[in-house]
Amino acid sequence: MGKQLFRYSEANKEKFLESDNITFNDGSTVSPEEIWHYLTEEAPVKYPSAFEVNLYQGNRGSRDETLPTSLKTRYLGLTFSARMEKAKDNGKSIAFIQGGQAVDPYTAADTIALRPGLVNQWNNGLEYGNDINKENLRRKKSKEKAFHDMSFEACQTGGYEHVQAGDLRIDVIAPYTVLRCSDISYGVEAHRHGPKKNVKLLNVDYPLRYQADKPWAIEYFAQNLRRLVNTLDEVTGRKTSEDDLLKAIKLHNTGRRLGTELAELWWSADVPPTNSDDRASMVSLGNLEVHGDVQASLSVLKEAKKFIAERVKNGVKGHAVADNPKRLFILGSCVGINGSRSEDAGAIVVGRDDQWSHCSSLVEEEGDPYYNLAKATLEYPYEQSIEKRAQWTIEQIKKSRADGVIFIHNWGCNTQAAISRPIVDIIKRETGIPTYIHERDLHGLRDEQEQNRVNAFVEML
Amino acid sequence: MSVKTLDVIRKRLEERPDELRRARENGLKVVGWVGYNVPEEIIHALGFIPVRIAVGGDDRLVEIGARYASSKTCVFIREIVGAFAENKDPYIQQTDILAFDATCLQNYRAAEVIEYFFKKDVVVLAVPRNFHLDEAKEYFAHEANEFTRLLEERAGAPLDSARLAESVALYNDIRKTLKSIYTFQASKNNVISWEEVYDLIQAGELLDKREYLSLLTQTLDELKERQHYPVIASDDGDSRIFLSGSLIPRGDRKLISIIKSVGGRIVGDDLWSGILPHLDLDIKEISPAGVALGYLNRTPHAALPYLDLESDRRLKKLQECLSQFKAQGVIYHTLRYCDPFTFKAKETKNVLAKSGIPLLEIHTEYAGSDYEAMKTRVEAFVEMIKIKSEIAEEQSVLVDA
Ligand code: SF4
Numbered sequence: 001m002g003k004q005l006f007r008y009s010e011a012n013k014e015k016f017l018e019s020d021n022i023t024f025n026d027g028s029t030v031s032p033e034e035i036w037h038y039l040t041e042e043a044p045v046k047y048p049s050a051f052e053v054n055l056y057q058g059n060r061g062s063r064d065e066t067l068p069t070s071l072k073t074r075y076l077g078l079t080f081s082a083r084m085e086k087a088k089d090n091g092k093s094i095a096f097i098q099g100g101q102a103v104d105p106y107t108a109a110d111t112i113a114l115r116p117g118l119v120n121q122w123n124n125g126l127e128y129g130n131d132i133n134k135e136n137l138r139r140k141k142s143k144e145k146a147f148h149d150m151s152f153e154a155c156q157t158g159g160y161e162h163v164q165a166g167d168l169r170i171d172v173i174a175p176y177t178v179l180r181c182s183d184i185s186y187g188v189e190a191h192r193h194g195p196k197k198n199v200k201l202l203n204v205d206y207p208l209r210y211q212a213d214k215p216w217a218i219e220y221f222a223q224n225l226r227r228l229v230n231t232l233d234e235v236t237g238r239k240t241s242e243d244d245l246l247k248a249i250k251l252h253n254t255g256r257r258l259g260t261e262l263a264e265l266w267w268s269a270d271v272p273p274t275n276s277d278d279r280a281s282m283v284s285l286g287n288l289e290v291h292g293d294v295q296a297s298l299s300v301l302k303e304a305k306k307f308i309a310e311r312v313k314n315g316v317k318g319h320a321v322a323d324n325p326k327r328l329f330i331l332g333s334c335v336g337i338n339g340s341r342s343e344d345a346g347a348i349v350v351g352r353d354d355q356w357s358h359c360s361s362l363v364e365e366e367g368d369p370y371y372n373l374a375k376a377t378l379e380y381p382y383e384q385s386i387e388k389r390a391q392w393t394i395e396q397i398k399k400s401r402a403d404g405v406i407f408i409h410n411w412g413c414n415t416q417a418a419i420s421r422p423i424v425d426i427i428k429r430e431t432g433i434p435t436y437i438h439e440r441d442l443h444g445l446r447d448e449q450e451q452n453r454v455n456a457f458v459e460m461l
Numbered sequence: 462m463s464v465k466t467l468d469v470i471r472k473r474l475e476e477r478p479d480e481l482r483r484a485r486e487n488g489l490k491v492v493g494w495v496g497y498n499v500p501e502e503i504i505h506a507l508g509f510i511p512v513r514i515a516v517g518g519d520d521r522l523v524e525i526g527a528r529y530a531s532s533k534t535c536v537f538i539r540e541i542v543g544a545f546a547e548n549k550d551p552y553i554q555q556t557d558i559l560a561f562d563a564t565c566l567q568n569y570r571a572a573e574v575i576e577y578f579f580k581k582d583v584v585v586l587a588v589p590r591n592f593h594l595d596e597a598k599e600y601f602a603h604e605a606n607e608f609t610r611l612l613e614e615r616a617g618a619p620l621d622s623a624r625l626a627e628s629v630a631l632y633n634d635i636r637k638t639l640k641s642i643y644t645f646q647a648s649k650n651n652v653i654s655w656e657e658v659y660d661l662i663q664a665g666e667l668l669d670k671r672e673y674l675s676l677l678t679q680t681l682d683e684l685k686e687r688q689h690y691p692v693i694a695s696d697d698g699d700s701r702i703f704l705s706g707s708l709i710p711r712g713d714r715k716l717i718s719i720i721k722s723v724g725g726r727i728v729g730d731d732l733w734s735g736i737l738p739h740l741d742l743d744i745k746e747i748s749p750a751g752v753a754l755g756y757l758n759r760t761p762h763a764a765l766p767y768l769d770l771e772s773d774r775r776l777k778k779l780q781e782c783l784s785q786f787k788a789q790g791v792i793y794h795t796l797r798y799c800d801p802f803t804f805k806a807k808e809t810k811n812v813l814a815k816s817g818i819p820l821l822e823i824h825t826e827y828a829g830s831d832y833e834a835m836k837t838r839v840e841a842f843v844e845m846i847k848i849k850s851e852i853a854e855e856q857s858v859l860v861d862a
């Protein structure tokens with residue numbers, strides 16, 4: 001097709017092969033040798049879009065090849081679709097969930113929990129040989145189905161387009177609703193008129209307004225979690241015990257702790273030890289759900305911490321990061337900015353609230369695990385009142401030493417858009433840091449206008 | 462021809478803002494409520510004056526609201542926020558406390574934004590999404606107690622059970638009378654129109670409740686006198702339209718006037734700014750929880766998801782109303798970014814199609830720019846209904862012959 005494709009350089013192979021295996025949930029492992037082979041031989045043929053040099057999509061012509069974690073997260077991302085298909089063939093149960101929630105109860109109930117972004121990733125990976133434009137077109141077409149059956153003003157459609165078309169074998173739609181938006185609850189509801197009647201539906205009802213201080217609200221959400229586990233058990237045919245949940249909480253606390261430590265380590269460095277995208281993909285490993293395999297995420301995360309500690313100690317600067325880059329903190333809805341293009345403009349993304357709010361919320365391990373999990377979930381900083389959420393965000397901005405703040409939200413994301421101004425107001429008032437609000441056009445290639453604004457903002461900083 | 466009491470009501474509405482101002486000077490407090498499950502009887506029984514803050518139809522206020530609550534918030538909430546920003550609405554000006562519910566997340570966000578920017582004293586009632594489950598009801602009962610506690614703090618006195626019983630009885634009477642009046646508008650040779658009843662319902666959101674009940678009673682007496690046996694049936698050439706979808710608050714009469722202008726006759730609605738909230742409200746126990754649960758157990762608002770299509774009470778109620786009011790078609794009104802109703806438009810259309818009821822979705826905002834386009838579509842729909850009913854009539858004549 002004549003498109004320029006990125007290739008991993010053989011020069012870094014030897015060092016990469018010294019890194020650890022990835023261990024999966026089912027106990028199987030993949031060696032660095034196999035990962036290398038996949039990334040250099042198989043994947044460029046299957047998924048040319050992932051290797052296409054296309055700055056608009058955040059794919060640069062060079063990558064941080066000396067950071068093994070970067071290759072491993074890429075490997076897990078590219079094999080995601082095939083691994084989900086394999087999991088289904090082996091009888092594993094898969095649930096659709098909301099972004100921004102932890103997955104402890106799903107892990108306890110032996111169910112893979114996939115947030116909307118991952119469901120899309122699964123679907124994207126089903127077709128081989130696409131370039132970026134074709135892939136984007138395919139994505140748009142599939143979303144059209146949902147818009148047609150629901151509303152063109154929808155951002156989140158609860159996986160309707162994939163599940164009801166029979167493209168993805170998802171057993172249960174059971175997100176925490178209305179955590180972060182209400183689109184998700186209408187998306188779940190829409191499945192009731194779809195042709196796939198055997199997909200189980202459940203709203204795990206996340207109540208709003210100062211709920212973490214109310215014992216009855218915690219108890220109510222705990223009951224919802226029990227109902228969730230029972231529903232998941234109906235699909236798997238097993239019986240999840242309280243002990244299973246406690247074990248899952250402990251496992252996820254390990255991930256959350258590691259993710260937090262890693263983020264803090266990264267922030268402690270004088271120079272950014274990785275670029276924006278590598279930082280984001282490493283920190284989000286802390287939630288352990290990102291690759292549809294809790295153990296795989298954990299094993300890569302453990303190793304990542306070691307690499308980052310080494311880089312911080314030796315003052316290594318991340319690949320393609322400018323000298324003295326302007327540090328950006330991104331908040332808002334389930335969306336970020338183009339990392340590599342922002343780096344080219346002299347910036348770096350040092351933090352986001354999405355994926356971080358719940359990663360930083362540890363669950364108490366003593367006592368009723370349902371109650372503890374409910375309490376921790378109701379305490380998610382992202383879900384608190386304007387003032388509380390802003391205060392938490394300010395803390396993160398300070399910790400990450402950000403120079404500028406961007407509140408970005410998807411088109412159609414009314415729940416987050418509605419409070420963008422007050423949140424940004426408080427941040428500006430209390431930190432004096434420059435801010436701006438941006439609306440992302442949904443489901444398109446990241447557009448030029450958006451990047452122009454980011455660049456102008458960076459220049460102003 | 463016109464119903465005389467309606468003129469009295471119009472006049473009383475004009476006087477109402479001044480009356481509220483005087484009441485406040487005498488130490489009374491006004492609670493402005495915004496939402497779909499706010500148990501008004503509790504507010505009333507605590508000695509507050511409840512008024513519903515529901516304004517629409519002013520694109521200028523929508524623009525202003527967007528500066529505070531983003532242009533992606535539903536048009537209705539944007540206008541409310543804009544009205545608070547401008548602070549010229551006589552009812553908003555007279556509001557001491559605001560009571561919101563979290564039935565719709567956008568309503569909840571409005572509470573947050575208004576609290577933040579305009580420093581209003583806001584009380585919020587949380588509402589469970591799994592409203593039909595026992596544990597959700599138990600949770601909601603706690604929330605109702607908490608809501609009451611917050612209002613008691615502001616009232617400076619606890620809620621008195623006897624007063625709550627009085628308020629419930631008063632509101633029950635209002636609902637009962639409204640239902641009786643509503644039947645008249647849908648009848649053959651009607652002496653009151655749906656539009657007049659709609660205004661009458663919305664007047665009750667502002668007027669003193671006791672006075673309102675007496676005005677309703679007078680209206681009903683007048684109607685009974687002029688029309689002894691209202692029979693719900695078509696007049697010749699009627700095209701009987703039922704209005705459904707997003708609310709149509711005071712000030713927004715665009716769609717309603719279009720329907721009328723093209724010869725459609727509205728004979729019923731299930732709008733949350735219309736008769737729906739007054740239907741099926743059964744308060745089983747005189748307590749904050751009892752009242753709040755009565756509200757929650759009504760036909761559910763579209764913002765509360767329900768996962769089984771077959772047993773969905775919202776759709777069942779719609780079908781029941783269509784048959785009761787002998788409606789021939791539904792105009793389903795969706796406001797820009799009103800997800801609760803917009804997401805369900807297509808589904809509702811498909812469900813009704815099974816029983817041969819056509820549905821036209823009108824997706825709109827408060828700007829006048831879509832007026833002509835809307836009119837063309839509504840006109841074609843009304844025309845289609847007329848033709849359908851003429852054909853049906855001809856067929857029935859043939860069968861009878
Ligand atoms: S971007 Fe907004 S509407 Fe879309 S899924 Fe995220 S929170 Fe929901």
Ligand code: SF4
Pocket residue numbers: 535536537538565566567568707708764796798799800801802
């Ligand atoms: S139901 Fe619709 S109109 Fe009402 S507040 Fe919600 S989004 Fe706005």
